[in-house]
Amino acid sequence: MTTSLHPAIDPSRWVPLTATPWVNRFATELPEGTFYTRQPGEPLPSPRMLHWNPTVAALIGWPAAIPPESAEHWTSAFAGSSLIPGSDPLAAVYAGHQFGHYVPQLGDGRALLLGEIQSPTGEGWQLQLKGAGRTPYSRMGDGRAVLRSSIREYLASEAMAGLGIPTTRALCLVGSRQQPVYRETVETAAVVTRVAPTFIRFGSFEYHYHKGDHAALAQLVEFTIAHYFPVCQGLTGPERIEAFLADVVERTARLVGDWQAVGFAHGVLNTDNMSILGLTLDYGPFGMMEAFDPGYICNHSDDRGRYAFNQQPAVGYWNLTRLAMALSALLDTDSQQRALDRYAPVLTEHLHARILAKLGLQHPSLDEDDAPFIKALFGWMARHRVDYTRTFRAMAHFNPEGDNSALLNGFAPGLADDPWFAQYAARLRQEARPLVERQQAMNRANPKFILRNYLAQQAIDETTRHGTTVMLERLLTVLAHPFDEHPGYDDLAAEPPEWGRHLNISCSS
Ligand code: AMP
Ligand code: MG
Numbered sequence: 001m002t003t004s005l006h007p008a009i010d011p012s013r014w015v016p017l018t019a020t021p022w023v024n025r026f027a028t029e030l031p032e033g034t035f036y037t038r039q040p041g042e043p044l045p046s047p048r049m050l051h052w053n054p055t056v057a058a059l060i061g062w063p064a065a066i067p068p069e070s071a072e073h074w075t076s077a078f079a080g081s082s083l084i085p086g087s088d089p090l091a092a093v094y095a096g097h098q099f100g101h102y103v104p105q106l107g108d109g110r111a112l113l114l115g116e117i118q119s120p121t122g123e124g125w126q127l128q129l130k131g132a133g134r135t136p137y138s139r140m141g142d143g144r145a146v147l148r149s150s151i152r153e154y155l156a157s158e159a160m161a162g163l164g165i166p167t168t169r170a171l172c173l174v175g176s177r178q179q180p181v182y183r184e185t186v187e188t189a190a191v192v193t194r195v196a197p198t199f200i201r202f203g204s205f206e207y208h209y210h211k212g213d214h215a216a217l218a219q220l221v222e223f224t225i226a227h228y229f230p231v232c233q234g235l236t237g238p239e240r241i242e243a244f245l246a247d248v249v250e251r252t253a254r255l256v257g258d259w260q261a262v263g264f265a266h267g268v269l270n271t272d273n274m275s276i277l278g279l280t281l282d283y284g285p286f287g288m289m290e291a292f293d294p295g296y297i298c299n300h301s302d303d304r305g306r307y308a309f310n311q312q313p314a315v316g317y318w319n320l321t322r323l324a325m326a327l328s329a330l331l332d333t334d335s336q337q338r339a340l341d342r343y344a345p346v347l348t349e350h351l352h353a354r355i356l357a358k359l360g361l362q363h364p365s366l367d368e369d370d371a372p373f374i375k376a377l378f379g380w381m382a383r384h385r386v387d388y389t390r391t392f393r394a395m396a397h398f399n400p401e402g403d404n405s406a407l408l409n410g411f412a413p414g415l416a417d418d419p420w421f422a423q424y425a426a427r428l429r430q431e432a433r434p435l436v437e438r439q440q441a442m443n444r445a446n447p448k449f450i451l452r453n454y455l456a457q458q459a460i461d462e463t464t465r466h467g468t469t470v471m472l473e474r475l476l477t478v479l480a481h482p483f484d485e486h487p488g489y490d491d492l493a494a495e496p497p498e499w500g501r502h503l504n505i506s507c508s509s
Contacts, residue, residue, distance in 0.1 A: 127194075209327075
């Protein structure tokens with residue numbers, strides 16, 4: 001594959017890494033100017049490879065460890081300082097609704113799409129640097145990402161993947177102690193290399209629609225469908241667009257259902273942070289539910305709670321209506337609505353299935369309506385503010401034939417008196433599933449390990465102060481397999497200490 005060189009790219013910056021073929025379909029099939037601007041990274045001084053993720057490397061067919069003889073090249077390439085032959089770095093343009101308001105131009109302000117490689121199994125994987133310097137879409141920003149938020153994104157991507165939730169992945173983390181970044185205080189810079197089939201967002205479509213360039217919109221829709229939406233195969237015209245929108249609606253519904261089931265709050269669900277593939281995208285001030293509070297606001301900058309935990313299902317729908325509006329140039333209102341109407345039933349069905357699995361139940365209630373039972377479950381969880389993850393995990397020890405007061409009152413005093421548990425016991429008795437089988441199934445549905453803010457903070461403190469990654473590595477070990485027991489790692493399943501309960505996580509990253 002030949003690559004068109006950006007005039008600013010000095011040939012001496014190219015470093016050979018692997019023989020992997022680059023395909024770069026985004027750059028070769030869509031024109032520059034309309035969809036992106038070619039752009040090299042801004043060199044990062046004294047870069048250091050802080051972590052290389054063998055799991056993601058294996059996914060894309062790359063070595064489990066960086067070859068020591070060329071380590072310097074790899075580090076410099078993923079710092080954005082040098083370029084990998086075959087890659088074709090660019091910044092993509094998009095727009096988006098931020099906190100309900102349309103912003104006509106955003107774009108990769110600090111991300112660079114290096115290009116797309118083809119893995120040995122034939123899959124296309126895009127590689128993107130986050131924090132590699134300014135681009136034409138940086139607006140007032142410095143194009144950088146701080147080490148603190150880069151560690152959070154790195155850990156969260158891999159934690160979500162471990163939980164089986166669709167997400168962008170993290171290949172490696174490069175830091176620099178020589179690049180100051182000014183946020184509330186002076187911090188240092190880092191670059192995370194993200195990996196996904198594509199980083200196209202709802203906002204990518206909104207940009208062309210609101211600009212009135214419907215030809216570009218149609219071109220982006222066709223590119224997206226042709227490469228990422230096999231369900232549309234064989235369909236033409238409006239039917240093809242409706243099937244595309246319906247599939248995005250369903251993927252988003254299942255994603256939001258997954259988030260609610262594990263207690264993940266994204267924090268900034270603007271349409272520019274909504275992946276067209278239904279992946280969790282753009283980790284910022286996210287948080288995992290600890291003491292259960294349905295109105296949990298993880299983003300300290302979100303003072304009105306627009307993106308509170310219990311608002312996510314409604315926000316997911318609203319964001320889809322913004323996407324549908326962008327597609328209105330190609331699809332009539334009735335067809336849009338038909339696609340959007342898939343949201344509520346798919347989300348409810350998916351979420352209920354996940355909650356029943358967490359409770360070890362195999363069948364819906366006799367009247368086929370689990371909503372009241374699930375509502376009552378969340379009711380006592382909220383009243384007693386029990387730890388979401390630890391409580392579900394411990395429910396595997398609930399015995400429908402015996403006395404559960406020690407177990408339940410251990411979660412919260414007086415909890416055993418809640419009438420919900422009699423209903424639960426009755427349903428378990430009805431199903432008569434062998435105890436051991438149920439316990440094993442519940443342990444596959446209820447993670448023991450989640451990325452609690454205080455744990456991420458410990459990894460951040462260690463790496464920023466000492467440049468070491470002991471905690472980061474320990475966390476990745478358990479988060480990659482969060483349903484398993486990990487002898488010697490039980491401290492990472494603990495509820496937060498007092499200092500870690502109300503960490504102030506803002507948008508600043
Ligand atoms: P985010 O809140 O990270 O999803 O970013 C929203 C928009 O602001 C995107 O277009 C980003 O590329 C851009 N942005 C965020 N931080 C920076 C930064 N430090 N420099 C340049 N652009 C940024
Ligand atoms: Mg974003």
